Amino acid sequence: MIETAKLLANAKAQTGLDDFGDPSMFEGLDVLINALNAEAALTESGDQRLAASVTATLVNRLKVEDYLKANPALLEAPIERPTFVFGLPRTGTTLAINLLTADPARRSFMRWEAFATVPPAAKGALRSDPRCLEEQARLDMSLKYVPHISAMHHEDADSSCECQFAMSPSFISQVYDSQFHIPSYSDWFLSTDYAPAFRYHKRLMQLLQQHNGGRWTFKNPWHPLYLDALTGVYPDAQLVMTHRDPADVVASACSLVYAVRQLYSDSVNPLDIAAISLKTFDAMIRRTIAFHEKHGAQAIHHVQYNALTTDPIGTMKTLYAHFDEDFTPAAEAGMQAMLDANPQGKHGKHSYRLEDYGLTRAGVHAHFKDYIDRFGIAVRA
Numbered sequence: 001m002i003e004t005a006k007l008l009a010n011a012k013a014q015t016g017l018d019d020f021g022d023p024s025m026f027e028g029l030d031v032l033i034n035a036l037n038a039e040a041a042l043t044e045s046g047d048q049r050l051a052a053s054v055t056a057t058l059v060n061r062l063k064v065e066d067y068l069k070a071n072p073a074l075l076e077a078p079i080e081r082p083t084f085v086f087g088l089p090r091t092g093t094t095l096a097i098n099l100l101t102a103d104p105a106r107r108s109f110m111r112w113e114a115f116a117t118v119p120p121a122a123k124g125a126l127r128s129d130p131r132c133l134e135e136q137a138r139l140d141m142s143l144k145y146v147p148h149i150s151a152m153h154h155e156d157a158d159s160s161c162e163c164q165f166a167m168s169p170s171f172i173s174q175v176y177d178s179q180f181h182i183p184s185y186s187d188w189f190l191s192t193d194y195a196p197a198f199r200y201h202k203r204l205m206q207l208l209q210q211h212n213g214g215r216w217t218f219k220n221p222w223h224p225l226y227l228d229a230l231t232g233v234y235p236d237a238q239l240v241m242t243h244r245d246p247a248d249v250v251a252s253a254c255s256l257v258y259a260v261r262q263l264y265s266d267s268v269n270p271l272d273i274a275a276i277s278l279k280t281f282d283a284m285i286r287r288t289i290a291f292h293e294k295h296g297a298q299a300i301h302h303v304q305y306n307a308l309t310t311d312p313i314g315t316m317k318t319l320y321a322h323f324d325e326d327f328t329p330a331a332e333a334g335m336q337a338m339l340d341a342n343p344q345g346k347h348g349k350h351s352y353r354l355e356d357y358g359l360t361r362a363g364v365h366a367h368f369k370d371y372i373d374r375f376g377i378a379v380r381a
Contacts, residue, residue: 002051004033011058020058021065021203024196028171028188029054035182042180046264050180056115061169063118067207074206082205082216082234083323084163086223087242088281090252092305096242097160097219098342099316102334107214108160109205111135115165117204123211132157163218166204167197174222177280178257180264181272190283194229202233224284227291238323241288244305245379246281246368247354247361253277255352274357278367285371306378312339 007029012018020026033054036042042050068074083106085096101108110126112135121129135157155161167173172194177186205216223230224241231237254273261268292299301322308315313335320327354360365372365379372379 001037002033002047002054004030007033007051007055007058010055011062014055014059015062015066017062017066019065019069020061022170022196022200024193025061025170025200028192031188032171032176032182032185035185036180039182039184040180041265041267043264043266050264057169060115060117064169064204064207067118068203071207071210074210075203077206077209079202079205079209079216079234081236081238081323082218083238083240084223084230084234085217085219085240085242086221087303088224088244088246088249088253088284089221090249090256091221091242091244092303092308093219093221093242095308095312096240096303097217098338099312099335100217101160102338103328103331104334105215105328105331106217107209107212108217109163109166109208110158111155111161111165112157113208114161117207120208120210121212126212127158160217160219163201163220164222166201167194167220169204170197170200172197174225174280177276179260181261181268183276186276186280190225190280194226195232198226198229198233222280222284224288224291225280227287239300240303240319241300242303242305242308243375243377245377246371247364247379250274250277250281250359250364251352251354251357254354254357258356270357274359281368285368289374302375304377309344 036050040046083100085093085100087093097108100106110132112129112132113121113126115135116131121132126132139155139157162175164173164175168175172189172192174189176182177189209216223239227239231239254270254277257273257277258268258270261273288300301319303315303319313332316331316335317327320331354364361381371377
């Protein structure tokens with residue numbers, strides 16, 4: 001049994017701090033912990049690992065708020081025209097963000113920064129900061145024990161981190177719904193106000209850019225769920241959505257969620273994963289269409305997975321042109337170097353089957369027919 005009060009007390013004891021900032025975070029934390037205790041069927045080790053993870057998130061948030069209290073001018077610094085890459089998971093968002101952040105003019109939210117934010121790295125030290133090196137050593141060690149996770153979704157310490165990890169300290173984040181079977185949290189998450197998470201997201205980036213600036217470029221597959229809140233906080237955001245055959249999307253996403261949930265529970269039901277995946281993807285599509293209807297056809301730049309994988313540089317040139325941005329020689333050289341250093345399958349092959357989740361290609365195509373037709377997505381039978 002995980003106790004919210006104990007987690008909060010431990011975080012305060014570890015830091016000597018007690019100001020978590022915006023109190024709206026407590027609602028999400030309470031919903032999450034109640035759902036975990038009642039529904040997640042955690043193993044003893046999973047329970048311990050989760051408690052440590054939530055405590056670390058709380059510790060980091062306390063330190064962030066304390067740093068901003070001591071450096072309030074950071075909150076006056078603008079974040080202009082940030083780029084957000086999103087789409088149903090497994091649609092090429094990682095390739096897209098890796099290409100974009102290979103442009104030396106851009107700034108990404110790095111994995112190590114998500115978990116050890118304060119103080120921000122010294123100028124030019126994003127990849128040499130001791131915290132980055134420590135996180136890389138940890139990831140290298142985990143690769144020995146769970147190499148299949150890396151084959152599905154590999155990240156290094158300096159990789160562009162999904163910015164749901166900038167939302168998780170507000171406890172409004174899809175990461176929890178992916179890691180655990182928690183239907184009550186899922187229902188709350190799909191209907192809550194996302195603005196507090198994005199307000200915290202911006203505070204975090206204003207802190208992190210203190211010594212290392214650049215055009216912020218973010219990735220999070222789940223952003224279609226909260227485009228209104230995102231653009232409420234970042235009104236000049238550049239929005240990029242990727243698309244892929246939904247049969248491949250669902251199979252790959254379910255496989256990843258299944259592997260992650262097994263790290264915490266011995267009773268993971270693949271049919272539950274299929275059900276929540278379809279429910280969430282349906283919501284993502286509905287909200288994307290509603291956003292388009294409200295803001296127009298140009299509100300989001302759409303990228304097809306097939307184009308991205310067969311002509312990545314050409315796809316990036318089209319993206320830059322859409323936003324009237326210069327595609328510089330330095331950007332192209334950086335992107336080509338990234339591609340050369342990261343051939344597909346570098347970290348192993350990710351195998352998956354829809355049938356393992358009670359689904360078929362024909363059934364998934366029928367389920368997503370309107371989505372496929374609306375966005376002109378190429379599918380295979």
